[in-house]
Amino acid sequence: MGHDRLGATFAALADPTRRAILVRLASGEASVMELAEPFRMSQPAISKHLKVLERAGLISRGRDAQRRPRRLEAKSLEEATEWLERYREFWEGNYQRLDALLEELKTTQKKGRSTKR
Amino acid sequence: MGHDRLGATFAALADPTRRAILVRLASGEASVMELAEPFRMSQPAISKHLKVLERAGLISRGRDAQRRPRRLEAKSLEEATEWLERYREFWEGNYQRLDALLEELKTTQKKGRSTKR
DNA sequence: GTGTTATATAACCTATCAGTTATGCAAGCT
């Protein structure tokens, strides 16, 4: 399945290594070697993760001699957060109301079945 | 790679079909058939997506006769949102400051490497 | 009972993912 941009962002965030990389980058830009150091994974593996993060728009590449330091890009994160926020508020607020409403509907259209939870 | 819980949540959110399902569920619980209807995908495919969402803790199963209506569960979403929020605020606010700070650190801890171009 | 509806599960296929090693290449260093 091809991912859309939002999908690519969430997919990128799904991997713990990539999340750790983002956490690291939150405290400042870093070279590939620096980013690879905490993991017992090969450098190419890290480069691949970085490519995923980059395609998701979560990081960008700079240049400093032979280094290609990565830094965070906020945009994608904002989009992801927005998406979540929208629906979080949607049902966080309405949760109790919905619960009651559904219970009501259920007992109306079927004869009362006992509740789960 | 085995996903942790947060990872499973983000992975679940990566698929557009699953996001659409969540959006649908934000307006109330729904049976599998109801959830499957908008898609030109087989019912088993939808059941699989639902299983992914359930393992991620994003939805739960009720029972109503032969129906197994799904409903949203807020917890996982909250966790995901929290994670994003934490880092979003981290660099959204501090972006400019961080930039300057890093420049400073770089020139301090290495002997002055000339500007990063 | 028989048949139907709602859902789950199995078996299968293909594509993508996450890792590996080996190699290439550009930019310093001496």
Next chain:
DNA sequence: AGCTTGCATAACTGATAGGTTATATAACAC
């Protein structure tokens, strides 16, 4: 010039994802 460092890329591999069809199960309707 020749060696080293930092990174990218290619080719390969095993596992997982996402879809399919076919079948099983469970509750209802007659």
